[in-house]
Amino acid sequence: MSDTESGPTTDTTTVPIPVVPEPPEEKPRVRTAAEMARRADVSRETPDTPIAEAAWHATRVLARRLAGELPRPAVTRVITVANQKGGVGKTTTTVNLAAALSLHGLRVLVIDLDPQGNASTALSIDHHADIPNVYDVLVEGRALQEVVQKVEAIPGLWCAPATIDLAGAEIELVSLVARESRLKRALAAYESNMDYILIDCPPSLGLLTVNALVAGSEVLIPIQCEYYALEGLGQLLRNIDLVRGHLNPALHVSTILLTMYDARTRLAAQVAEEVRGHFEEVVLHTTIPRSVRISEAPSYGQTVMTYDPGSSGALSYLEAAREIALRNDQQAGAQEPLASSAQEVR
Numbered sequence: 001m002s003d004t005e006s007g008p009t010t011d012t013t014t015v016p017i018p019v020v021p022e023p024p025e026e027k028p029r030v031r032t033a034a035e036m037a038r039r040a041d042v043s044r045e046t047p048d049t050p051i052a053e054a055a056w057h058a059t060r061v062l063a064r065r066l067a068g069e070l071p072r073p074a075v076t077r078v079i080t081v082a083n084q085k086g087g088v089g090k091t092t093t094t095v096n097l098a099a100a101l102s103l104h105g106l107r108v109l110v111i112d113l114d115p116q117g118n119a120s121t122a123l124s125i126d127h128h129a130d131i132p133n134v135y136d137v138l139v140e141g142r143a144l145q146e147v148v149q150k151v152e153a154i155p156g157l158w159c160a161p162a163t164i165d166l167a168g169a170e171i172e173l174v175s176l177v178a179r180e181s182r183l184k185r186a187l188a189a190y191e192s193n194m195d196y197i198l199i200d201c202p203p204s205l206g207l208l209t210v211n212a213l214v215a216g217s218e219v220l221i222p223i224q225c226e227y228y229a230l231e232g233l234g235q236l237l238r239n240i241d242l243v244r245g246h247l248n249p250a251l252h253v254s255t256i257l258l259t260m261y262d263a264r265t266r267l268a269a270q271v272a273e274e275v276r277g278h279f280e281e282v283v284l285h286t287t288i289p290r291s292v293r294i295s296e297a298p299s300y301g302q303t304v305m306t307y308d309p310g311s312s313g314a315l316s317y318l319e320a321a322r323e324i325a326l327r328n329d330q331q332a333g334a335q336e337p338l339a340s341s342a343q344e345v346r
């Protein structure tokens, strides 16, 4: 046996193994009492896991629903949702309030009076060109019950859809007899036991909106909490005065609802304060928050009440519906202050 075979091999090419430094000892992090208290608080508000969160939302919704059904009005309440300013939340308010009232056990009809047909879309109601719709009622004199469709997803909710035909109605109505009272007549002939009829108006003060103002006694004005929120409101209030003076003595603004309220901005709070200063008790205590879930719902043909029942948007519409239903509609006395504030707002 040679030396090379028996002795230890000395390989001059071996690279020395680098010394890896020991990682610094990590001390277990101790939470302060304040952090622990904060965590406990947060977990009471919004649970950690998605399942726990869903359960928490469901419990809250259920708790509110079980808090009692809302009273049925003695006669059908017809509420016109109007504001000639575009994109302030008229349609969103109409469909979500309607759904919320239905979920409280009431029977509700939504009349889509906007050629855009957004309310019909949000309620997943067929409204392509051949579908009998509100145009037929206003212009052709068709009975309302012939165009009303059931909203499948929500028991107790119906919708009279709008199609693009309605875009021509503004002009065609001009030459018709009793052009401002066509919807009122249709409602008078409509045999139903609806508790509420909510009318979604287009963003204009034309004959379609006038028909809605003549047909019902209550107006709900959604106001978006943003700069220029009160712009144009004076004109709307003056139109309401005119309709009350000439065509519908019972007409009054019963409700103002602040929409798209962003609690993080001072502007929203300022607008809310200004609106409450002007209109006092007709402004609902509930405000509708700006919420992604609310804006997503229509693209699924849903209201937020079914799309995400536990979301802040759904809960606030439930709350707004409760406020409206529980008010015993004594706002007729508020007509004068509201009419005079038409001079004050821009």
Ligand code: ATP
Residues within 6 Å of the ligand: 085, 086, 087, 088, 089, 090, 091, 092, 093, 114, 116, 118, 201, 202, 203, 259, 260, 261, 288, 289, 290, 291, 292, 294, 295, 296, 298, 313
């Ligand atoms: P138009 O005058 O065109 O009929 P509108 O007054 O009916 O408009 P909506 O269609 O209800 O207004 O709302 C305008 C847009 O704002 C829509 O895209 C809607 O999804 C969104 N929106 C409404 N309310 C909220 C909210 N609370 N949070 C977030 N988005 C909202």
Ligand code: MG
Residues within 6 Å of the ligand: 090, 091, 092, 114, 118, 200, 201, 202
């Ligand atoms: Mg609309």
